[in-house]
Amino acid sequence: MCEVTRTSFEKLFPLIEKTIKQADFVAIDSEFTGLYVRDNDKPSLFDTSEERYKKMRNSVTRLTLCQIGISAFVKNKTDSVYEAHTFNFPLCSMAFGPIDPGFTWQASALEFLSRFSFDFNKCVYEGVSFLNDEQERQLCQSMESGALFSGVERQFDESFIQSLCSVVAQWYVSSKEGETYTLHKTQADAKLWCDYVIHSEIRRRFPLVWTVNDTFKNIAVEKVTAERRTELEERNKVDQEQEQEKLKQSMLGFTRVFRVLREYQKILVGHNMMMDLMFMYDKFFRPLPPKYATFKRDLHTVFPRIYDTKQMSFSMKKMLEDITGVFSTNLVQLHRILNSDKVVNSVLYTPSVSHATGLERYKDNDAPHEAGFDAYLCGFAFLRMCHLLHFRNTTKNSMKHAPFRLYLESLAPQVNKVNMIRAMLNHIQLDGRDPPCLRPQQLYVRCRKRGQKLNSHQLAERLSVCGTVDIRLLSSSTALVVAGNFTCARAIMAKFNGHRVLSVSKYRYWRHSGVAKTVMWCGFLLSSGVCVWTVLSLFKDGD
Structure with missing residues (x-):
């Protein structure tokens, strides 16, 4: 790893540009000054992709990046060894002329970064500047x-x-x-x-x-x-x-690195990278647009091929469990699994990764939640998953060293899928229509006795023993519940079957929605009125 500061940026930029140009792919990671600004912007299982984008946009435009890491992986032409060129950039926007960005620090983000010895002084005194197109x-x-x-x-x-x-x-x-x-x-x-x-x-x-x-x-x-x-x-x-x-x-400053990535249309790899992508768009490209569709279209134009290793790991869950007996989407643990002897020995010609000469800090030293280190872990995990996916249906006798372009052919189903945490969708599709919701059907909860009231916090405590849930009160005595998975939804239905206080059933819009009931009654009254008017008209004509 090489630390790139405001003082050393100009000297190192030609090396960074050359490395990116040669790279087969570039992994990225970033650290932010917070995750959300308002409680209303917290992730929810009720969120559609458009709703989640609006929430995240509210936060990203008020927060900023304090560190970014890139790890460019360059394949050795003679064997199956990839060289990782990793650079870590402390970031701090500079004030000059009309440019004087304001941003928010979230207390929990400060505490989190402090636990991992984040150097705030380096960020302030030596942070590399950046501008988006509008600021430029x-x-x-x-x-x-x-x-x-x-x-x-x-x-x-x-x-x-x-x-x-x-x-x-x-x-x-x-x-x-x-x-x-x-x-x-x-x-x-x-x-x-x-x-x-x-x-x-x-x-x-x-x-x-x-x-x-x-x-x-x-x-x-x-x-x-x-x-x-x-x-x-x-x-x-x-x-x-x-x-x-x-x-x-x-x-x-760092915007120049972003423009090199854009110029060479490099494959971009990240882990649970939706927020990273939105920060990069807002801080180095353009202010985030109000419309989610515009964001997807522009981002796909800038980076046509994006891979999210968290989303990839979900698709490989059974394979990894079969090989190692364990599974995790946590980046550090995922790296440990993919670097285990069981994975290396399960498929021949597994590509190895070495650190480029002079950029070897991470060879013997872990630095979790340092952007450069996490970018390196992400790139390593991506490469190993590429190899496993490419040879998943191949006999050992047919295996051989595979060029990177063949990995990409095997990864076609994974391209431009970006993971979504705690939302209606498991992931979004950057180059097309988002997939349908695969979450379990929403549940309808009501108090059995008149006069009883629901408390969202108490209800969450009762239901969360079954798994991850989100709750939205419809009235003082009714609520909608979204379960994180089908196992959780079934457990809730079983646990509260015949419960003396709460009634839990699958949500039916025309049965449980107040708006739907109003529409139905209005339609009924209107049609009844038309029928009465028609009958009266017939009697009148008969007279």
């Missing part, structure tokens, strides 16, 4: 219009700028043409310097000076004539454009 447009527009120097739109320490200009002013009064003064950068105030702003501000305030960076990256201020100033300004137009581009690239 605002930044470019602000630089082109000169709004950065109005003193209104820039988010910069004005007192620091004023102190520099005051020093220059004192020198300027007694200086002569051709004389130079150097503004020295000290380690203490290094983070306050933005060369582009300081150069522009001093030149704007003092018409007869010119500024350049000296060999020590300090700023040299020279007093010049009006003619010389005009000449230097003409020469500087190209340099100024370069400085603006340099500033923009610095602000884009």
